[in-house]
Structures are given as C-alpha cells and as structure tokens.
Amino acid sequence: MSRRIATLAVLALLCAVPLVVRDDYYLHLFIVSGIFVVAVLGLDLIVGYVGQLSLAHAAFFAMGAYTSALLFVRLQWSMWLGLPAAALGVGFAAFVLGGVILRTRGHRFIIITVVFAELMKLVATNWVDMTRGFMGLPGLALPKLSLPGLGSLDITAKSHFYYVVLLAAIVAFLLCRALVRSSIGRKFVLVRENEPLAESLGISAFRYAMIAFVAGAALAGAAGSLYAHYVGFVSPDLFNFSYVTIMLIMVILGGKGTLVGPALGAVLFTFLPELLREASHWRMITFATILIVATLFMPKGIVYPLVAYLVPRRWRLSDAHAA
C-alpha cells in the first residue's frame, strides 16, 4: 500500500514540474533529461543487463534523430509517425549490425561499435544530397495532438511538450521493467554473469545479447526522434563521441544493471553539467575524472546505492534487482 502511495506521489511530483518550474531554461533541462532517460534506459539494457559495452548508442540516438528529421523534411511525416519509424528503423539497423558483430563479443565488439558510429557520422557528413552535410537539417516542428471529439491540443509550448516527454520516459521505463523482469531479463543477467553456464543450459548468448542490443537501439532511436523534433534541428555533431561518454556516465554512475539508477543518473547528469557550464574545458576534465574514479572504485555507481540507502524498501518503486 505504502509503495503505491509513494509511486503516486512521485508521479504527482513529476506532473507538477511545469506548474512549479516557471523558468523556461530549467523546464528545458527537465525535457532534455527526460529524453536522455529514454536513451539511457536503452543503453543500460545492453551495458548493464547483458554486460556488453556498446559505444554505438549515441550513434543510434543520432540515427533516430536523422530518420525522423528526414521523414519530416522530405515526406512531411509528423512526429507521431516519425517516432515509431525512427525506433523501428534504428532497431533494424542494430539488428543488422548485431548480426555481424555480436558473434565476436569482447574487445572486438567494443571497437567495432566505435567504428560503426564513426562510419555513420561520415555518412551524415558526406551524403550531402540527402542530409545537407555539415549544414544539418533545420525546421523540424512539433506536431499537433488531435484528440477525437476534443479538438486539437497545442504541444509546441515547453510546458506542454514536457508531458509528451514524461509519458515517453514512463513508457520506456515500464517497457524496460517488463523486459528485465521477464524470463528474457533473467537470461540477460545469466549471460552477463556466466556466459559458458548460459550456453551449457542451451541459452544462446548471441540471441539474448541481440535482443538487448536491438531493444536498446530502438529506445535510443525513439529518444533521438523526440530530441530532433524538440530542438528542431539535426546536424552531424549529434554523432560526437562526447554524447556516448555522457550516456555511459549516466549509466555507470546511476548504477548499471538497475533501471531507477540510470534513469535518475540521466536527470542528475543533465543538470550537473549545466552548473559547470562556465568552464567548459574543466567540465570535460571533471567528467573524465568522475568516469575513471567511479569505474575503478564504485562499480555499483553512486545514485542507486544512495537511493537504496535513503529510501525505505517498502516505499521504493519496485525495481528489478541485478542478480
């Protein structure tokens, strides 16, 4: 009972954000962190649950953004069509890529994911006829939300679009939770913890790594689509390596292999860099130091252990524990 009340209280707080936060800039940060939650939950599936380090995740995000942007600019598809198309398209790309590279897990896998990300950046930069290269694709708009019988709702205001992103984040969270709590999710963890044992039980590590990889990429694609329509502009800069680093920091410091941790990590590490905005070089140096120290000395992350310590168990939004 108290758990249900706690869940409702958290939801009410999240819904109240645009009513309390009147400053456009902070609202912007809330929206961006919501988009990151969607992407980072996807990264956590492959990194946290299956235990394969993918450095292609920011590229999947950017590919989703480009898919949605191209469909909008060339075919006038609105975000309602563009978002599922981006998720499906990027998921399919991950399926093809995974078919090639998931058979060689380990160092080669990690390196090829970077190579893939760079290749996609080259395509976005050099296929000028399609992507306009460095100039990027401007002019994306947010769609109208037309409800049958109720007329149409304008979601272009930040305070309205916030709810779209919040809904997306909640749906992504529930989907991931359903996935990791299912028998598939238990096999993810088994593959991570003991691959030979999994194989000896007839559980194909390749197949389960593939499921996580594709599902994670689809979430990144959907997040990319939200981002493209929200910002209204995509460019090859989206493929920069710094994005994947930030997403990894969100997952690692949030607590990989949990869902609440990386989700809170996404919010925390969207707001934190903005506080360090004054010194941009020092910001990346600080980030890198945090990444090194956290990886070496805090393998469970910071956010999730903190939550586990502070919030009584019976209040907690039940979270699938990492085995």
Added chain:
Amino acid sequence: MSASLTILAQHLLNGVLIGCAYALIAMGLTMIFGVMNIANFAHGEFYMLGGFVAFYLVSLMGLNYFAALPVAVAAVVALAIILQHAIFRRLREAPMMTTTLVTIGLSIFLEHVALLLWGPQPQSIPTPFPTKPLSFFGVYTTPLYLFCMAVTAALIVVGHVVIRRTRMGKAMRATFQNKEASALVGIRIDRIYAYAFAFGAALAAAAGAVLGGFIPVEPATGGIVTLKAFIVVILGGMGSFVGAIVGGLMLGLAEALGAGYMPTGWKDAIGFFAVILVLLFRPEGLFRRV
C-alpha cells in the same frame, strides 16, 4: 612515365609515411593489448602529446628540432610510467568493461588537458629543413618528408628488433602467450606490464613528434589516431606484430589512394569498411597471432 602513372606513384608515396606512422602506433597498441589484455582507448593521446610536446619545445622554448624529438618522446614515456603506476597497474585483473571505460575516461582527460594547455588550433612543429620540393621523375616530395619517412621506418625496424631479438622482447612475447607459465619461469610480470606500456607509449609519441612537422597536431587528433590504430590492429589480427606493421602500411596506402581517387570526405571510410569485411570473412585478422 605516363601522367597517370606519375599521379599513382605520387599517391602511393604520400601513403607510405602515414602507413609507417599507423604501423608504429599499432605495434604499441597490439603489444599493450597482448600483454595487459587492455584495449587502450587512450593510445592515440600519446601520439597527440608527442606532437604537442615537440611543438612546445621547438616553437615556444626554442630548442633544436633534432634534440626536441627525443626529449618529447622521453616526456611522454615519463607520463606513461606515471599513468601505469597510478591507473593501469590496477586494471590487471579487472573486467573488460572496467578497463575500457577507464581508458576512455583517460583519453578524454588527456585531450581536454591538452586543449587547456595549448588551445584548439592545429599546430605545426617548425623544422629546419628547406621547403623547396624535390622531384624524382615527376614525383614530388620534400626533404622533411623523406626525413620523416626514414625515421618512422627506422623506428619500425627498431621496434621489431626489440620485440624479436632482445631478452626483454622475448619476455614480453612469453607473457603475451601465457602469463602463468612466464611467471613460473621467473619473468616479473608486473615489470613486463610497465615495460610494454612504456614501449607502446614511446612508439606512439615518436610517431606524433615526427609527423607533427608534417601534419599539424590538435588536441582532437588523439581520438582519430586511436580509432585508426584499432582498425589496423583488427585488420592485422589482435596481438600480431607483423600484422600491425603490414596492416598499418596497407591502411596508409589505401587511404592515400582513396584520397586521390575518391570523392573528398570518404577516405576515412575505407578503413571502416575494411574492418567490417575482415570481421565478416576472417575474424581472426589477416595475419594470425605471432
């Protein structure tokens, strides 16, 4: 020689220097990978730092160019020894995810420290060589280019001899093949780790210092260099020195031809496609482990 042949020869010559540099960097990377089982994402930063330290010594402190090169390499090796003691020593038995994330963090750290120290502008190391081009049968080159090519080629030979002919190289190769057995016959594994790391850093820094007179260095160079070196290592077979040398030269030549004959901007894609093809059809690399 016909005009098209001359152009081909020009492109190939342009590729040799880059190829030698790739080979040098990849040799160290493959050594660190083989001995320490670490995919060092910070390896390209040693190249970048080698170039920047040499630039600093020559242009800002007025040191003689030929003296600056070894001093720059020594400085980067000193840094590598510190890093090995502070960080890499702890990664010995760590899982792959940990080692990779730490080296990625280190790479970002070093890149942004360089950005803070030297700014984002690409810098060329001033050299004492005359800039007048030399022509052989219509193929143009410069004295600087020939010097760089000679030095990198000589360093490849030196690296190869160290690995193949010295006691240290033998101990490294033994550790490479079987850590426990090497420890049993009295090889100090922790020392081999330190030497392998310093050796790899030295080769990359030397490549950076030498090429810095020819290709401007900037803080962001390190990431690209790391990626190219990884491509070479996968092409040649992870842990193969011959593969690193041949793979480096091949990638350098292929990119030079690509730059000459393909639309601009796509040259870097050659290595990426090559890696994916190799992975599909010959995942152990073109050369087996040596």
